[in-house]
Amino acid sequence: MSNQVADHVPSALKSMGARPLFAMRLSVRPLVLVGSVVGSVFRRVGLVTGGAFAGDRLVGEVLDGGNDWQVLRGDGSITLDVRLVLKTHDGALIAMTYRGIRHGPADVIASIEKGEKVDPASYYFRINPLFETSAPKYEWLNRVVSVGAGHRLADGPIYNVFEVL
Numbered sequence: 001m002s003n004q005v006a007d008h009v010p011s012a013l014k015s016m017g018a019r020p021l022f023a024m025r026l027s028v029r030p031l032v033l034v035g036s037v038v039g040s041v042f043r044r045v046g047l048v049t050g051g052a053f054a055g056d057r058l059v060g061e062v063l064d065g066g067n068d069w070q071v072l073r074g075d076g077s078i079t080l081d082v083r084l085v086l087k088t089h090d091g092a093l094i095a096m097t098y099r100g101i102r103h104g105p106a107d108v109i110a111s112i113e114k115g116e117k118v119d120p121a122s123y124y125f126r127i128n129p130l131f132e133t134s135a136p137k138y139e140w141l142n143r144v145v146s147v148g149a150g151h152r153l154a155d156g157p158i159y160n161v162f163e164v165l
Contacts, residue, residue: 017165021146022055026062028156042072051156053086058138060088077103080127092135100127100150115154125150129161
């Protein structure tokens with residue numbers, strides 16, 4: 001049986017492309033455990049002390065002072081709500097925000113939480129960054145939707161971020 005809605009989707013909308021934007025590594029202090037808050041939500045905050053990013057069109061550093069407000073959900077997933085400031089090699093400032101989710105088998109997540117090495121293919125870690133800047137050279141970022149795949153290391157995450165075309 002045919003799906004009446006899908007049959008009317010133009011072919012240009014049936015797939016999406018992406019191109020690499022940059023790889024980014026963050027340095028994060030030990031998590032601040034706020035604890036159980038509303039309902040059964042457990043809140044913790046990662047304080048970002050810096051980092052670096054590099055790609056064909058963007059290169060620079062992540063400034064100290066970013067934060068990652070996390071929620072540990074009852075299903076074992078962790079949701080992220082992150083705010084960062086990027087500084088390009090030529091001095092432009094770019095606000096980067098993203099939401100994300102990380103989940104996987106309980107033993108893998110427990111290993112990550114202990115700072116142990118795990119295979120990034122053994123769990124799901126995705127983000128959806130958006131950007132804001134007043135720098136003319138990078139104003140195109142204000143109109144970009146992006147996605148990223150992450151991997152959690154002992155001292156912070158590393159991401160590969162892609163512009164959705």
